[in-house]
Amino acid sequence: MRYLPLTPDDRQQMLGVIGAKSIDDLFVDVPKAARIDDAFNLPAHQGELEVERALSAMAAKNTSAGSVPFFVGCGAYKHHVPASVDHLIQRSEFLTSYTPYQPEISQGTLQYLFEFQTQVALLTDMDVANASMYDGSTACSEAVQMAHRVTRRKKAVLSGALHPHYRAVIETTSKFAGDTVVALDADPSGTEDIASLIDSETSCVVVQYPDFFGRVHDLADIAAAAHEAGALMIVAIPEIISMGALRAPGAMGADIVVAEGQSIGNPLNFGGPYVGLFATRQKYVRQMPGRLAGETVDVDGKRGYVLTLSTREQHIRREKATSNICTNSGLCCLAFTIHLTLLGEQGFTRLAALNHESAVKLADALDTVPGAEIVTSAFFNEFTLKTSKPGAEVIEALADKGVLGGVPVSRLMPGNKAVDNLIIVAATEINTDADRAQYAAALKEVLS
Amino acid sequence: MSNPTFTGHRGLDHEEPLSFERGRKGACGVDLPTPDGVASRLGGLERSGPVGLPGLSEPEVVRHFVRLSQKNYAIDAGFYPLGSCTMKHNPRLNEKMARLPGFSDVHPLQPQSTVPGALELMNELAGWLMELTGMPAVAMSPKAGAHGELCGLMAIRAALEARGEAETRTRILVPESAHGTNPATAAACGFSVDAIPATDDGRVDLAAFEAKLGPDVAGIMLTNPNTCGLFERDIRKIADAVHDAGGYFYCDGANFNAIVGRVKPGDLGVDAMHINLHKTFSTPHGGGGPGAGPVVLSDALAPFAPLPYVTKQGDTLRLVEDEASSDADPFGRMVAFHGQMGMFVRALSYMMSHGGDGLRQVAEDAVLNANYVLASLKRVMTASFEGPCMHEALFDDRFLKGTGVETLDFAKAMIDEGYHPMTVYFPLVVHGAMLIEPTETESKETLDNFIACMTDLATSAKAGNAERFTQAPQLTPRRRLDETTAARSPVLRWTPPAPAQAAE
Secondary structure, rough: OOOOOHHHHHHHHHHHHHHHOHHHHOOOOOHHEEEOOOOOOEOOOOOOOHHHHHHHHOOOOOOOHHHHHHHOOOOOOOOOOOOOHHHHHHHHHHOOOOOOOOHHHHHHHHHHHHHHHHHHHHOOOOOOOOOEEHHHHHHHHHHHHHHHHOOOOEEEOOOOOOOOHHHHHOOOOHHHOOOOEOOOOOOOOOOOOOOHHHOOEEEEEEEEOOOOOEEEEOOHHHHHHHHHOOOEEEEOOOHHHHOOOOOOEEEHHOOOOEEEEOOOOOOHHOOOOOOOEEOOOOHHHHHHOOEEEEOOOOOOOOOOEEEHHHHOHHHHHHHHOOOOOOOOOHHHHHHHHHHHHHHHHHHHHHOOOOHHHHHHHHHHHHOOOEEEEEEOOOEOOEEEEEEOOHHHHHHHHHHOOOOEEEEEHHOOOOHHHOOOOOOEEEOOOOHHHHHHHHHHHHHHHHHH | OOOOOOOEEEEEEOOOOOHHHHHOOOOOOOOOOOOOOOOOOOOOOOOOOOOOOOOOOHHHHHHHHHHOOOEOOOOOOOOEEOOOOOOOOHHHHHHHOOOHHHHHHOOOOHHHHHHHHHHHHHHHHHHHHHHHHHOOEEEEOOOOHHHHHHHHHHHHHHHHHOOOOOOOOOOOEEEOOOOHHHHHHHHHHOOEEEEEOOOOOOOOOHHHHHHHHOOEEEEEEEEEEEEEEOOOOHHHHHHHHHHHHOEEEEEEEHHHHHHHOOOOHHHHOEEEEEEEOOOOOOOOOOOOOOOOOOOEEOOOHHHHHEOEEEEEOOEEEEEEEHHOOOOOOOEEOOOOOOOOOOHHHHHHHHHHHHHHHHHHHHHHHHHHHHHHHHHHHHHOEEEOOOOOOOOOEEHHHHHHHHOOOOOHHHHHHHHHOOOOOEOOOOOOOOOOEEEEOOOOOHHHHHHHHHHHHHHHHHHHHHOOOOHHHOOOOOOOOOOOOHHHHHHHOOOOOOOOOOOOOOOO
């Protein structure tokens, strides 16, 4: 077995040193009845070739995003990732190290975390950011818990245009923590009045930007209303590339900004692993969840980095910790950092412009299709399409024609009749004019 | 410092500034087409100023991150016996499999009809996990071990609610040797935490545990093998007692590597147990994630497993994503989408490579390696407990008494000798803990060299060479860092230097 270095001779010699007759002597504390002596109902070990053959066959049954005109978004987006990103994250020293518990031999990880934190703070226009969370949805739920700690209140008000999965994660966490959640109904028309729901018991309002339906709108009034009531505004960003084109939430009064960082550096991976971004104001830093890298000096006076403020964390504070989170999303966070460093100011803002342009062109192309109507006027790279037939049927029919055309809203908001004919459509820099034309042509056939 | 260089570099060890200190306007590491310039539809919300990112070309970026990588210790480069973390070899086949476009380039919300292979992979992995643990169900979506703990406790809470006892059963028993995530998780789930003391032999004090049982107990969170590296001999009695008292048994599966293929947790009375795929099943630790923490569940808790889950309808696998489509009673949702697919592929690739026979050998070799280290080092260091250990060996600092050397100093001296230190000061139940977990992927030669080095260090400490320890490490990119100042006045990001005053 290729991963196991011990030979039968080694094992015998080692048992001799230990003073054990057989390996069973070492399992002596396991109750006899619980020891398994017969084989498991599992196949025997296999070589690389056999494993590769079996898994490749499984993978081949899926339609990969790169093989078709692809327009699926809703919180995960297909972008081009430069080749050097995947090469660098597979460096042994990054891939096979762990949490930088020993900073003297972990400066590589600690420095990139410090760079990552700076990047996230800049993108969101916030003071500080942590070293990442599992993903956007869990980061959003952690933000609600943090707002409860800051305000000593227990009620969160959620926009109806928050991603339904994000909402579900918040509701699940809150239910068990004994907190209150008030969620508006989904409102595809974009007229919800969230400010009117804020009262003296509200700890936070949670809004998405761009929202679930793809819309962008100014959040300054919501922030003002929240602050007037002593509540925080949490902004969730599903598509972080948008920050290269849009006004950042920090400039509109956000107190906590969370985001899904997958779009930068990370593949779609059927939903994970991704990387959650979490940023806030300096004054709330000690209430933040998750790891933080900080700058310091060593005994020779040289600048270096360490994990810091760990008295917030579970391994020190146990049941009084700000979160139970232990890991961050290390390698995904590294991919994010490298990709964004490659992009730089010029590349990042241009990438955002290309995304917006791709979506504008697609919206114009689809709007001409009889039976289809774009219902989002202001958007970044995603918008809502209203079709004359139910969205779920349209998406299946498009898939049959080799186009992955988006997400039917009914998949994420089942039981809501008002959204049955709506589809969320995303376009990014990967889409060509030919892709867009093929989509429009296929949609025309499906809706005719 | 000896031999200061002009550059500050020391041979292969390069000083590397922050990317923010290097970039300049006009440089860029990607080539993107010029936008055509269609009219903006951003609703008047255009970003007004620059983001503030530095510009660097691709070769500069590559060199920056390669240099940073060279400042890290890693399993691929050396022995990494970090107790409780299971730092085993990470096969590259797993990386290759996870990068197959059919797995990596698939969107979680594309039509289910276009992803049968992805559902098949999840279902196949679930099957392996259930067989290996002897449990009837598994929740796949939790993103890490601590997230799996949360899933397990939420399932317990949901089951109590279904029994109408959620309001009365509010206490979770947690041994004092537990990982910090256990009490933090229980608190996050709305439970109060009650610590169970350990016995002198490093296990749960059964009498103290039984005395704590009562009608307000929701369950126990118990790590097995425990954080002292010992199997809880009374585990069956503990399980029965907590069940008789109306509670549930959450087993922290962080140390599953010691028993995989040898013991089925289902035979021990477990109701829920998370499995760290990044430990037992060798998905890479990646500098601190991403992990994956599927949770196996007993019949009592299975109906409450969270959304989404894969189910079989005839010959077709289907992903159940919402409550209305579920014929069970899911407690809710823990994540957007479906879990750590990229980790699922790696873990299955690892399992298939080992097979049922190889996984059993994994546990046996992990336990053998740990006992070999324990037997060889207990002559010069102080083993905390009598008898064989499981996959990790626990020592404490009694052997350093009067030497002027503390556990931390001892660890730092190991760094100069080319080793990643073991876990230190955990578990909390012994003084100055040193927890050594070699894993099964280390050769006898590596262990012999390590044992020789540790013996030399222990002898040296006892001989009064305290400076070798208190001044360590000497040979690293940075020496000991001032963590107190870092926490007192935190600097958590780079800020641009203030513009220089114009010369008069």
